[in-house]
Amino acid sequence: MTIEPQVPDDTNSHDSAQERDELAWESQFPGASQGRSSKRSVSQQLVDLARSDFTFGLDQNEKSFGVRKGHHTAHYVSGGARSVRQQIAKKFNHLTGKVASQTALTELVSVLEFECAEKEPTKTYLRGARIGSGEILIDLGDRKEHVVRVTADGWEVLGADAPIDALFRRTKLTGSLPVPERSGDLDLLWKHVNMPSIADQQVLKGWLVATHILQGLPCPILAVLGEQGTAKTSSARCAVALTDPSPAPIRRPPNDVNKLLHAVHGSRVTAFDNLSSIPKSISDAMCRVVTGESDVDRSLYSDDDLRVISVQGVLVFTGIDVGALNGDLAERCVWANLEVIPPTARRSESELQEEWKKDYPSIFGGLLDLLVQTLAQLPNVNLPERPRMADFAEVLAAIDLATGSKVLERYWRSQEAVASDIVETDDFLIAIAEKIRSRWTGTAKQLHSVLPARDGDKYWPTARGMNGKLKRVGPDLRKAGWTVVETKADPASKRAAMWTLEPPPAPGSGPQVAPSAGASHSTASHGTRNAAPVELLRVTPGNQPGSPPTVEVHPISPTS
Structure with a gap:
């Protein structure tokens, strides 16, 4: 009911206005004034309004929220245009024609937060x-x-x-997805994403499906790579729009771990544009975001009260060449490679935006259709081998069963390409390949004397840190065909553990290497290193649907 404020003609204007407010309030809350004083404070009226429209609770991060009765979206009590505070202030103005004071609204928030604090936390x-x-x-x-x-x-x-x-x-970063169209066409996406390779298209479709299926589970990072003029930013923007659209879909790279944590806290999917390198600390933090991370911080305006920030999200980054990636990060990525757009095929931004508005609902509807097919086949997936991102591999296998594609095989091969770059991109592994040409056994300290530190490399392990470094790179070496064995000594002997390192066998007798994600990966084309060995990969497709291919690693001389 809308109350139109009027200026009375008699001298009892204050009494008349009060009567009108009471009538308006009685129409909104019949019987609310019975047994009470006729004078009710504005803050009391605001609390009555809030209780009539919302039920209240506490989320897993101990933030107070209200849910409109019968609905399923939590609105935080304060903060933002859609907060309970703002909605109740607007309704109060609509009913009475008055503006609630800041004091009354503050009292409203205090009362509601007190009520919420008595609730058990609810997962949102x-x-x-x-x-x-x-x-x-x-x-x-x-x-x-x-x-x-x-x-x-x-x-x-x-x-x-x-x-x-x-x-x-919802947060301030939550944008709107379109109402999907029935019988949509996901392939309209390739009008907006510059990806001519069918194999790459299949992997990107798999990633889009996985972002919706793998809720609460690790989902790979999408790396959109290409030269200048390949539409990396607009392609990444389209990928975000189909998963978690936002007012800030593409953001600048964070320069420290805390900024990364806060950047991903308010979104399901977060995209960073034009990365030229990824520092080790940011690389480790990105891995933690994929698997799930929590941090504790001091609450605002307090010295001893703490707040917990928990995140698990999906990341996207674009770049021309982000340099050598740590193995832990590289095996958590899927690669979308773009090609240069010829000048004759370029279109204006305004034209692209108009076409996207028209195609957006159909593309989203087509994605949902593929999501349905994938869910139907997931129970039938039984992989004999799984990579690090096992849940993602199962989603790809389900897509293969549903559509007859070979997206899982493509994913395996892209991960094998990562493993094949080990010796060429990691300076420590290059040094091992240069110095150790046959079976070697010794302690980590002895290996440090064999591999002297390189000038300017602050991450080169010390003699004390060599043991930990070998444990970190051991999986990468094994994927390249090396034998890496640690023999721990009897603790009573106080002797150091012994390590055995042996290069891959000679060409023609090399063992098969199980395909898996791996080690450091360079996104640039690789030049020839004079002292580093080079490896040829022979890929044989798997014998059964959904099974990974076999890769034979053949070391050859760099001068061959």
Whole structure:
């Protein structure tokens, strides 16, 4: 009910205004004034409004929220245009024609936060939720609070009052997905993403599906690489738009770990543009974001109160050449390689935006159709071998079963290419290959004397740190065909552990290497290193559907 404020003609204007407010309040809350004083403070009226419209709770990060009765989107009590505070202030103005004071609104927030603090924490979801093993819920992020339910039987768009088993939260970075079209066409995406390779297209489709299925599970980082003029930024923007659109879809790279943590806290998917290198600390932090990370910080305006920030998200980055990546990060990536767009094929930004608006609902609908097919086949997946990102590999295998594609094989091969770059991109492994030409046995300290530190390399291990370095690079060496064995001494002897390092066998007798993600990876084309050995890879497809191919590693002389 809208109350139009009027200026009375008599001298009892104050009494008349009060009567009108009480009538308006009585129409909104019948019987609310019985047994009470006729004079109710504005803060009391605001609390009544909030309690009539919302139920309140506490999320897993101990932030107070309210949910409109019968709905499934949590609105934080304060902060942001859609907070409970702002919505109640707007409704109060609509009902009474008055503006609630800052003091009254502060008192409202205090009362609601006190009520929320007495509740047990409730898990809230950002953008998507996986219910059991066969149901995916996707928050469209619009004001009508639509949610898409996806199962193996199909997908449907639900209204705000539909009963679902999830409570969604939103942040200032939550944008709107379109209402999907039935019988959509995911292949319209290639009008907007410059990726002519069918194999690369299949991997990107798999990644898009995985971002929605792997809720609460590790999902690989999407690395969008290409020369200048390959539309890296716009391609990454399209990938974000189909997973977790945001007012800030593409962001500048963080320069420290804390900024990375806060950057990914408010989004399911976060994209960083034009990386030229990834420092070791940021590389390790990106790995933790993929698998899940928590941090403790001091609460604002307090000395002893703490707050916990927990994140697990999906990352995207673009770049021409991000240099040598740590093996831990490289095996958590999928690679999208773009090609240069000829001048005759370039289009204006305004033209691309208009076409995207037209194609967006159809592309999203086509993605949901593929998601349905994948969910239907996931129970039938049984991989004999799994890479580090095992859940992602299962999603790709399900897509293969559903569509007849070979996306899992393509993913295996891209990960093998990462492993084949070990000797060429990691200075420590290059030094091992240069100095150790046959079976070698000794302590880590003795190996340090064989591999002197390189000038200017602050990460080169010391004699004390060599043992830990060998444990970190051991998996990378084994993937390249090396024998790496640590023999621990009896603790009572106080002797150091012994290490055995043996290069791969001579050409023609090399063992098969199980395909897996691996070690340091350079995104640039590789030049020839004079002293470093080079490896030829012979790839044989797997014998059964969904099984990985076999890779034979043949070391050859760099001068061959």
